[in-house]
Structure formats: structure tokens, C-alpha cells
Amino acid sequence: xxxxxALDMDGTILDEGGVLPPxxxxxxxxxxxxxxxxxxxxxxxxRSAVRYGEMVPLxxxxxxxxxAMIVDLMGVMxxxxxxxxxxxxxxxGFFRDWGxxxxxxxxxxxxxxxxxxxxxxxxxxxxxxxxxxxxxDLYRGGFASTKILAVEExxxxxxxxxREARSSFPSLDFYTSKGQFLEVxxxxxxxxxxxxxxxxxxxxxxxxxxxxxxxxNDSHMLSSFxxxxxxxxxxxxxxxxxxxxxxxGAEPVEWIRDNVICGAEPCRCxx
Numbered sequence: 001x002x003x004x005x006a007l008d009m010d011g012t013i014l015d016e017g018g019v020l021p022p023x024x025x026x027x028x029x030x031x032x033x034x035x036x037x038x039x040x041x042x043x044x045x046x047r048s049a050v051r052y053g054e055m056v057p058l059x060x061x062x063x064x065x066x067x068a069m070i071v072d073l074m075g076v077m078x079x080x081x082x083x084x085x086x087x088x089x090x091x092x093g094f095f096r097d098w099g100x101x102x103x104x105x106x107x108x109x110x111x112x113x114x115x116x117x118x119x120x121x122x123x124x125x126x127x128x129x130x131x132x133x134x135x136x137d138l139y140r141g142g143f144a145s146t147k148i149l150a151v152e153e154x155x156x157x158x159x160x161x162x163r164e165a166r167s168s169f170p171s172l173d174f175y176t177s178k179g180q181f182l183e184v185x186x187x188x189x190x191x192x193x194x195x196x197x198x199x200x201x202x203x204x205x206x207x208x209x210x211x212x213x214x215x216x217n218d219s220h221m222l223s224s225f226x227x228x229x230x231x232x233x234x235x236x237x238x239x240x241x242x243x244x245x246x247x248x249g250a251e252p253v254e255w256i257r258d259n260v261i262c263g264a265e266p267c268r269c270x271x
Contacts, residue, residue, distance in 0.1 A: 002036055002227065002261050003204050004060060006195055008213035009042040009049060010126075010178060012231050013253065018126045025055045027253040031261070032057040039063070039198075041191045043147070043177055043217055046071040047108055048127040060202060065105065065146045066175070066185055066217050067194035079197060081189050082144040083172065089141030091169060091184055095150045096139055098161060103131065104138060104145040111145075113138045119151045148184040158182065175217035176235075183217060192220030210260060212252065214238055229256055 005028075007013050013028075014020055032038055037059030040049045046064040050073070061072040070079040083091065088104065095102035101119035104111045112120045115133035124130055152158045161182065165174050173190070175183045191213075199209060210227040211218075214234040222228040222241035230242035231252045239245050244260060246252045 001208060002210045003208040004199065004202070004210070005031060005036050005038045005256075006041045006063075006209055006211045006221070006225075007038065008191075008215070008218050008221075009040055009044060009052070011214035011233065012212055012218075014052075018128075020052060020055050024251065024253050027251070027257060028056045031253075031257065032059065036261070041067075041195055041211070041213075041218075041221060043183055044127060045105060045108060045110065045129055046075075048129050051128060061198060063191060063194045063198060066183055066189070067191045067220075068146045068185060068189050070194055070198055078201065079194065080146065081186055082146045083148065083184065083186050085141055085144045087169065087171065087186075088143065088145040088148070089139065091148055091165075091172065092139050092145075094165065094168060095148075098164075100161065101151040102138075103149050104143075105147055105149075106143045106145065111138055123149075123151075150182045150184070151180050152182060153180045155179075175215070177215045177217050190220040191218060192222075192224035195221055196224065210256060212256060213242075227260060229260065 013024060038056055039058060039060040039062055041063040042049050043066045046062055049062055049064055061070050061078055063070055068081050071077050092102055110129050110131040111134050112131040113135060115131045120131050152161055162174050171187050173185045173187050177183055207226050209225050211221050211225045212229040213222055214231045216235050216237045219237045219241040222238060228242045229244045230238045232246045232248045246255045
């Protein structure tokens with residue numbers, strides 16, 4: 001029996017503009033009405049993710065920042081594992097030297113060098129969070145960033161950037177998302193590990209959880225849970241890590257309802 005639905009957001013339940021389609025929201029509400037708890041397991045900040053709770057009845061704490069933070073619906077932090085201060089300073093300087101846009105996360109504040117840059121404005125529209133402009137203070141250290149995000153639109157240069165970053169910072173992990181985003185985490189911090197921690201707190205077994213995602217940063221989660229689903233447009237790594245892949249053209253929430261949840265057990269979903 002599925003008791004918890006743990007969903008990635010961007011590229012999984014949200015469209016390219018960060019919008020939750022009305023029919024998908026309706027399907028999620030139907031599943032919640034059946035007694036299935038819903039949460040998000042996302043790379044987003046908590047305050048960027050929780051606002052979608054107006055459309056989806058969330059029933060468990062959120063796993064945010066790719067697993068570096070767990071926060072309940074009252075805003076109480078259950079877990080936080082940021083990049084240490086010195087590593088934060090060095091990584092931000094590394095990206096500055098490469099000439100790529102980079103942003104940091106000081107708790108629930110989004111810190112950028114220049115708030116009016118195109119990349120900063122794009123991310124603000126996508127996340128619904130206005131950045132805090134800190135200028136050169138971004139690179140001076142003194143804080144532990146929950147995660148770090150850089151943007152590189154050239155695929156070949158992105159490959160070179162990742163290769164050099166991994167060589168320079170063996171204590172960190174680097175994941176791509178949305179193609180042009182490079183997300184930096186403390187090694188070992190990921191969605192899968194934090195979701196395992198959350199269900200331990202909640203008293204839910206792994207086989208009672210259904211997870212769904214699309215990106216390389218979802219791969220730990222997808223490979224760690226027996227009921228795992230990659231959406232049709234997922235990365236190759238995500239598809240290899242998942243037990244199921246949603247067929248091209250299928251509505252993902254409807255598909256998991258019919259083929260994984262209601263396909264495996266009696267339920268009233270969808271009438």
C-alpha cells in the first residue's frame with residue numbers, strides 16, 4: 001500500500017515555466033483524498049516549494065535543496081546539512097574565475113552578486129523568490145551555503161566545468177538540472193538519503209513510498225526506493241535509476257495512479 005507520494009517538482013510535476021497544470025493538481029488532490037500523503041523532494045528552496053501547497057494538499061515535511069534541508073509545513077527545520085563556510089567561499093570563487101553566473105543560499109535567503117542580471121531575473125521568475133543582492137560579499141565567505149547553483153548554457157563548456165569542479169572539490173557532489181543548471185552539494189547529501197531519514201521520522205516503510213523524478217539529481221532517490229518512476233522526458237541516468245518510466249505523451253500523475261498505485265491494489269482513485 002502506498003502511503004506517501006514523494007515528488008520532484010521542476011520537470012516532473014511542473015511544466016517548463018514552473019506551473020502546475022490544473023488537471024495534474026486535480027489528480028494529486030484526488031490521491032490525497034484517498035489518504036495518500038504528498039510531499040515534495042526538490043532542489044528548490046523551502047519557501048519556493050511550499051507555496052504550491054495552495055494547489056496540492058501537502059501532508060508531510062518537504063525535502064528541499066536536493067536533500068540538504070527538511071522543513072515541516074510550519075516552517076520548522078528538521079535537518080540542515082550545508083556546504084561548510086570555507087568550501088562555500090572557495091567554490092563561489094571558482095565559478096567567478098570561470099566567468100559563470102553563480103548564486104548561494106544562506107538559510108532561506110537567495111544571495112547573488114547582481115540582482116538585475118538576466119540569470120538572476122530568470123531564476124527569480126522560476127522560483128518566485130526575489131534574490132538578495134550582496135555584491136562582492138558573495139565571494140568573501142563567512143556563511144555556509146545550503147547548496148550552490150551555477151548556470152552554464154553551453155553544453156560543451158558545462159562538461160569542462162563539471163570535470164574541473166569535481167577534480168578541484170572532491171568533498172562535494174555536482175549535479176545538472178534543467179540542462180543549464182549545475183547544482184553543488186556536500187558529498188553524500190542527496191534526495192534519497194534525506195527522504196529515507198524523513199520516512200524514518202514518519203514511521204513509513206520504503207515499500208510504502210512512491211517517488212517520481214526527472215533529473216540526475218533524482219537518481220539517488222529513484223534507485224533507493226522500490227516504487228520509483230521517471231517521467232518520459234527524464235535524463236538517461238534518471239531513467240536507468242527508476243523501476244518504471246512513464247510512456248511518452250502520458251499524464252504522469254494519472255499514469256502512476258492507474259499503473260503503480262491503483263494497478264497494484266484496490267482503490268477508488270479516479271472513480
